[in-house]
Amino acid sequence: VESMMNYERFLETKATVDVPTGLTTSGININPKLFDFQRDIVTWALKRGRAAIFADCGLGKTAIQLEWAKHIHGNVLIFAPLAVAQQTVREGQKFGIDLSYCRKQEDIKDKITITNYEMINNFDASFFSGIVLDESSILKSFTGSFRNAIIEKFKNVPFRLACTAT
Numbered sequence: 001v002e003s004m005m006n007y008e009r010f011l012e013t014k015a016t017v018d019v020p021t022g023l024t025t026s027g028i029n030i031n032p033k034l035f036d037f038q039r040d041i042v043t044w045a046l047k048r049g050r051a052a053i054f055a056d057c058g059l060g061k062t063a064i065q066l067e068w069a070k071h072i073h074g075n076v077l078i079f080a081p082l083a084v085a086q087q088t089v090r091e092g093q094k095f096g097i098d099l100s101y102c103r104k105q106e107d108i109k110d111k112i113t114i115t116n117y118e119m120i121n122n123f124d125a126s127f128f129s130g131i132v133l134d135e136s137s138i139l140k141s142f143t144g145s146f147r148n149a150i151i152e153k154f155k156n157v158p159f160r161l162a163c164t165a166t
Contacts, residue, residue: 025047075111075129088114133163
C-alpha cells in the first residue's frame with residue numbers, strides 16, 4: 001500500500017499542467033457565417049491561447065483559423081504550403097477578413113499575413129502576437145531541424161495555433 005502511495009506521489013510530480021493563456025472571450029463577436037461547432041472551436045482556441053485543431057477535410061479549418069487570427073490583438077502570421085496560401089486569401093474574402101500573401105516582412109500590409117513555410121527566415125517573430133501553422137502535418141515532411149527552427153524562432157509568440165486534418 002505504501003509503495004502504491006509513493007508511486008502516486010511520483011506520478012503527481014510528472015504531471016504537466018498547461019494553464020490557458022488566452023483571451024477572455026465574453027463579448028467577442030464570432031462571425032455568424034461559421035457553424036456552431038466552428039464558433040465553439042474558435043472560442044476554445046482563443047481561451048487556450050496555444051492550441052491545435054485536428055479537423056477533417058471539409059470542416060472549415062481555414063475559416064476557423066482566420067476567425068481566430070482576427071481576434072488576436074496584434075499582427076498574426078500564418079504559415080501554409082505554397083499551394084494553399086492564395087486559396088486562404090480568397091477564403092478570407094468570403095468571411096470578410098482582410099489578409100495578404102507576403103514573401104517578406106517589408107511587404108506586410110494587413111493585420112493578418114500568410115506566407116509559405118519556406119519563407120520563415122524573411123520574417124521577424126517579435127513583430128507578431130500570433131502564429132498559425134496551417135496544414136501543420138506538413139512539418140513531418142521537413143527535416144527535424146526545420147521543425148525545430150520554427151519552434152525556436154516563434155517560442156515567444158504568445159498566441160500559437162496549429163491546424164491539420166491528419
